[in-house]
Amino acid sequence: MKIVNLSEGNSLLNQYVAELRDVHVQKDRMRFRRNIERIGEIMAYEMSKALTYSVKQVQTPLGTATASTHDDKIVIATVFRAGLPLHTGFLNMFDHADNAFVSAFRFYKDDEHHIVDVHIEYIAAPSLNDRTLLLVDPMLATGESMELAWKAFLTKGRPAKLQMACVIASQQGVEHMAELFPGDDVTLWCAAIDPVLDEHKYIVPGLGDAGDLSFGEKL
Ligand SMILES: O=P(O)(O)OC[C@H]1O[C@H](OP(=O)(O)OP(=O)(O)O)[C@H](O)[C@@H]1O
Numbered sequence: 421m422k423i424v425n426l427s428e429g430n431s432l433l434n435q436y437v438a439e440l441r442d443v444h445v446q447k448d449r450m451r452f453r454r455n456i457e458r459i460g461e462i463m464a465y466e467m468s469k470a471l472t473y474s475v476k477q478v479q480t481p482l483g484t485a486t487a488s489t490h491d492d493k494i495v496i497a498t499v500f501r502a503g504l505p506l507h508t509g510f511l512n513m514f515d516h517a518d519n520a521f522v523s524a525f526r527f528y529k530d531d532e533h534h535i536v537d538v539h540i541e542y543i544a545a546p547s548l549n550d551r552t553l554l555l556v557d558p559m560l561a562t563g564e565s566m567e568l569a570w571k572a573f574l575t576k577g578r579p580a581k582l583q584m585a586c587v588i589a590s591q592q593g594v595e596h597m598a599e600l601f602p603g604d605d606v607t608l609w610c611a612a613i614d615p616v617l618d619e620h621k622y623i624v625p626g627l628g629d630a631g632d633l634s635f636g637e638k639l
Pocket residue numbers: 499500501502503524525526527536538557558559560561562563564565566593621629630631632
Protein backbone atom coordinates (compact mmCIF):
# COMPACT_ATOMS: atom_id res chain seq x y z
CA MET A 421 0.00 0.00 0.00
CA LYS A 422 1.24 3.48 -0.85
CA ILE A 423 0.75 6.25 1.72
CA VAL A 424 0.37 9.94 0.97
CA ASN A 425 0.42 12.13 4.08
CA LEU A 426 -0.73 15.54 2.85
CA SER A 427 0.37 17.30 6.06
CA GLU A 428 3.99 16.79 5.03
CA GLY A 429 3.66 19.85 2.81
CA ASN A 430 2.66 23.30 4.05
CA SER A 431 -0.86 24.25 3.00
CA LEU A 432 -4.18 25.54 4.26
CA LEU A 433 -5.12 21.92 4.92
CA ASN A 434 -3.04 22.01 8.10
CA GLN A 435 -5.09 24.95 9.41
CA TYR A 436 -8.31 22.97 8.99
CA VAL A 437 -6.82 19.90 10.70
CA ALA A 438 -5.55 22.08 13.59
CA GLU A 439 -9.06 23.52 14.04
CA LEU A 440 -10.56 20.01 14.06
CA ARG A 441 -8.24 19.01 16.89
CA ASP A 442 -8.71 22.19 18.96
CA VAL A 443 -11.02 21.59 21.96
CA HIS A 444 -12.17 25.22 21.90
CA VAL A 445 -12.98 25.32 18.18
CA GLN A 446 -14.70 21.92 18.49
CA LYS A 447 -17.51 23.59 20.45
CA ASP A 448 -18.70 24.97 17.11
CA ARG A 449 -20.18 21.79 15.61
CA MET A 450 -20.96 23.44 12.29
CA ARG A 451 -17.32 24.53 11.89
CA PHE A 452 -16.19 21.01 12.78
CA ARG A 453 -18.35 19.48 10.07
CA ARG A 454 -17.42 22.17 7.55
CA ASN A 455 -13.70 21.73 8.21
CA ILE A 456 -14.00 17.99 7.55
CA GLU A 457 -15.92 18.82 4.37
CA ARG A 458 -13.23 21.31 3.27
CA ILE A 459 -10.53 18.71 3.92
CA GLY A 460 -12.55 16.31 1.75
CA GLU A 461 -12.55 18.91 -1.03
CA ILE A 462 -8.78 19.39 -0.81
CA MET A 463 -8.12 15.65 -0.65
CA ALA A 464 -10.38 15.03 -3.63
CA TYR A 465 -8.40 17.60 -5.61
CA GLU A 466 -5.08 16.01 -4.64
CA MET A 467 -6.38 12.50 -5.35
CA SER A 468 -7.69 13.59 -8.74
CA LYS A 469 -4.06 13.90 -9.85
CA ALA A 470 -3.67 10.12 -9.51
CA LEU A 471 -6.57 9.26 -11.86
CA THR A 472 -6.31 8.22 -15.51
CA TYR A 473 -6.60 11.05 -18.04
CA SER A 474 -7.24 11.43 -21.75
CA VAL A 475 -7.54 14.44 -24.01
CA LYS A 476 -11.02 15.41 -25.17
CA GLN A 477 -12.37 18.10 -27.43
CA VAL A 478 -14.81 20.67 -26.11
CA GLN A 479 -17.00 22.75 -28.38
CA THR A 480 -17.00 26.39 -27.27
CA PRO A 481 -19.24 29.06 -28.87
CA LEU A 482 -16.18 30.18 -30.88
CA GLY A 483 -14.29 27.00 -31.71
CA THR A 484 -12.85 23.79 -30.32
CA ALA A 485 -10.71 23.52 -27.20
CA THR A 486 -8.90 20.49 -25.86
CA ALA A 487 -8.96 19.37 -22.24
CA SER A 488 -7.31 16.49 -20.43
CA THR A 489 -9.98 15.06 -18.14
CA HIS A 490 -10.15 11.86 -16.13
CA ASP A 491 -11.83 8.68 -17.38
CA ASP A 492 -12.36 6.98 -14.00
CA LYS A 493 -15.89 5.92 -13.15
CA ILE A 494 -15.85 7.06 -9.58
CA VAL A 495 -17.85 5.75 -6.65
CA ILE A 496 -17.42 7.63 -3.38
CA ALA A 497 -18.01 5.28 -0.46
CA THR A 498 -18.24 6.14 3.18
CA VAL A 499 -19.03 4.78 6.59
CA PHE A 500 -21.95 6.09 8.66
CA ARG A 501 -22.00 8.30 10.51
CA ALA A 502 -18.76 10.24 10.98
CA GLY A 503 -17.98 9.77 7.27
CA LEU A 504 -20.85 11.94 6.08
CA PRO A 505 -19.18 15.40 6.08
CA LEU A 506 -16.04 13.97 4.43
CA HIS A 507 -18.23 12.28 1.83
CA THR A 508 -19.95 15.61 1.10
CA GLY A 509 -16.57 17.25 0.55
CA PHE A 510 -15.57 14.58 -1.97
CA LEU A 511 -18.92 14.78 -3.72
CA ASN A 512 -18.63 18.57 -3.97
CA MET A 513 -15.56 17.98 -6.14
CA PHE A 514 -16.40 14.71 -7.92
CA ASP A 515 -19.94 15.86 -8.61
CA HIS A 516 -20.57 13.19 -11.29
CA ALA A 517 -19.69 10.33 -8.95
CA ASP A 518 -21.98 7.55 -7.79
CA ASN A 519 -22.15 6.89 -4.09
CA ALA A 520 -22.05 4.01 -1.65
CA PHE A 521 -22.73 3.80 2.07
CA VAL A 522 -22.19 1.29 4.82
CA SER A 523 -22.96 1.59 8.50
CA ALA A 524 -20.22 0.50 10.86
CA PHE A 525 -20.01 1.39 14.49
CA ARG A 526 -17.52 0.49 17.11
CA PHE A 527 -18.79 -0.84 20.40
CA TYR A 528 -17.07 -2.06 23.53
CA LYS A 529 -17.36 -5.75 24.31
CA ASP A 530 -16.20 -5.39 27.91
CA ASP A 531 -17.10 -3.22 30.93
CA GLU A 532 -13.62 -1.68 31.00
CA HIS A 533 -14.02 -0.36 27.42
CA HIS A 534 -10.79 -1.95 26.26
CA ILE A 535 -12.01 -4.39 23.59
CA VAL A 536 -13.57 -2.84 20.53
CA ASP A 537 -15.72 -4.70 18.05
CA VAL A 538 -17.18 -3.26 14.86
CA HIS A 539 -20.69 -3.96 13.73
CA ILE A 540 -21.95 -3.59 10.13
CA GLU A 541 -25.71 -3.31 9.61
CA TYR A 542 -26.54 -1.51 6.40
CA ILE A 543 -25.05 -1.33 2.92
CA ALA A 544 -26.25 0.63 -0.11
CA ALA A 545 -24.04 0.66 -3.21
CA PRO A 546 -24.19 0.49 -7.00
CA SER A 547 -22.31 -2.29 -8.80
CA LEU A 548 -18.65 -1.66 -8.02
CA ASN A 549 -17.31 -3.77 -10.89
CA ASP A 550 -14.63 -1.86 -12.83
CA ARG A 551 -15.19 1.32 -10.82
CA THR A 552 -12.67 3.55 -9.06
CA LEU A 553 -13.68 3.30 -5.42
CA LEU A 554 -12.78 6.20 -3.13
CA LEU A 555 -13.33 4.85 0.38
CA VAL A 556 -13.41 7.79 2.77
CA ASP A 557 -13.70 7.86 6.57
CA PRO A 558 -12.27 10.67 8.73
CA MET A 559 -10.72 8.40 11.39
CA LEU A 560 -8.52 5.32 10.91
CA ALA A 561 -7.87 4.03 14.44
CA THR A 562 -7.56 0.23 14.65
CA GLY A 563 -8.46 -0.07 10.95
CA GLU A 564 -11.26 -2.54 11.70
CA SER A 565 -14.05 -0.29 10.39
CA MET A 566 -12.20 0.40 7.13
CA GLU A 567 -11.42 -3.28 6.62
CA LEU A 568 -15.00 -4.39 7.30
CA ALA A 569 -16.38 -1.60 5.12
CA TRP A 570 -14.11 -2.74 2.26
CA LYS A 571 -15.21 -6.35 2.69
CA ALA A 572 -18.87 -5.32 2.81
CA PHE A 573 -18.46 -3.29 -0.41
CA LEU A 574 -16.77 -6.25 -2.10
CA THR A 575 -20.16 -8.02 -1.98
CA LYS A 576 -21.25 -5.40 -4.57
CA GLY A 577 -18.50 -6.12 -7.10
CA ARG A 578 -14.74 -5.82 -7.59
CA PRO A 579 -13.53 -2.23 -8.17
CA ALA A 580 -10.79 -1.67 -10.75
CA LYS A 581 -9.01 0.69 -8.34
CA LEU A 582 -9.20 1.44 -4.63
CA GLN A 583 -8.08 4.72 -3.06
CA MET A 584 -8.68 5.25 0.66
CA ALA A 585 -8.79 8.60 2.41
CA CYS A 586 -8.92 9.55 6.06
CA VAL A 587 -8.26 12.78 7.92
CA ILE A 588 -6.38 11.35 10.89
CA ALA A 589 -4.81 7.89 10.78
CA SER A 590 -3.06 6.14 13.64
CA GLN A 591 0.23 4.38 13.03
CA GLN A 592 -1.51 1.12 14.02
CA GLY A 593 -4.33 1.75 11.54
CA VAL A 594 -1.83 2.43 8.75
CA GLU A 595 -0.01 -0.82 9.51
CA HIS A 596 -3.31 -2.72 9.64
CA MET A 597 -4.28 -1.46 6.16
CA ALA A 598 -0.76 -2.10 4.78
CA GLU A 599 -1.10 -5.74 5.86
CA LEU A 600 -4.48 -5.98 4.15
CA PHE A 601 -3.13 -4.38 0.94
CA PRO A 602 0.48 -5.53 0.57
CA GLY A 603 0.82 -4.43 -3.09
CA ASP A 604 1.34 -0.84 -4.27
CA ASP A 605 -1.90 -0.65 -6.28
CA VAL A 606 -3.85 0.78 -3.32
CA THR A 607 -3.13 4.20 -1.82
CA LEU A 608 -4.05 5.58 1.59
CA TRP A 609 -4.31 9.37 1.60
CA CYS A 610 -4.39 11.15 4.94
CA ALA A 611 -3.94 14.57 6.52
CA ALA A 612 -2.07 13.33 9.61
CA ILE A 613 -0.61 10.16 11.09
CA ASP A 614 -0.73 10.09 14.90
CA PRO A 615 1.48 7.79 16.96
CA VAL A 616 -0.75 5.82 19.33
CA LEU A 617 -4.18 4.62 20.41
CA ASP A 618 -5.31 4.94 24.02
CA GLU A 619 -6.77 2.05 26.05
CA HIS A 620 -10.22 2.76 24.54
CA LYS A 621 -8.77 2.62 21.00
CA TYR A 622 -9.04 6.37 20.45
CA ILE A 623 -6.31 8.05 18.43
CA VAL A 624 -3.87 10.16 20.51
CA PRO A 625 -3.54 13.09 20.16
CA GLY A 626 -6.28 12.66 17.54
CA LEU A 627 -9.34 14.83 17.95
CA GLY A 628 -11.80 12.79 20.01
CA ASP A 629 -14.90 11.16 18.58
CA ALA A 630 -15.50 12.49 15.08
CA GLY A 631 -19.08 11.19 14.93
CA ASP A 632 -20.06 12.81 18.24
CA LEU A 633 -18.31 16.08 17.37
CA SER A 634 -20.18 16.24 14.06
CA PHE A 635 -23.60 15.09 15.18
CA GLY A 636 -23.76 14.87 19.00
CA GLU A 637 -23.35 12.01 21.40
CA LYS A 638 -25.18 8.75 20.79
CA LEU A 639 -26.53 6.35 23.42
O1 LIG B 1 -10.40 2.21 12.89
P1 LIG B 1 -11.48 1.95 13.88
O2 LIG B 1 -10.94 1.54 15.21
O3 LIG B 1 -12.50 0.99 13.37
O4 LIG B 1 -12.19 3.35 14.16
C1 LIG B 1 -12.57 4.21 13.13
C2 LIG B 1 -14.07 4.36 13.07
O5 LIG B 1 -14.52 5.09 14.21
C3 LIG B 1 -15.41 6.10 13.77
O6 LIG B 1 -16.71 5.63 13.71
P2 LIG B 1 -17.53 5.23 15.03
O7 LIG B 1 -17.47 3.75 15.24
O8 LIG B 1 -17.09 6.09 16.18
O9 LIG B 1 -19.05 5.53 14.66
P3 LIG B 1 -19.77 6.93 14.45
O10 LIG B 1 -19.39 7.38 13.09
O11 LIG B 1 -21.22 6.64 14.56
O12 LIG B 1 -19.32 7.87 15.53
C4 LIG B 1 -14.85 6.48 12.41
O13 LIG B 1 -15.74 7.15 11.60
C5 LIG B 1 -14.43 5.16 11.84
O14 LIG B 1 -15.46 4.53 11.10
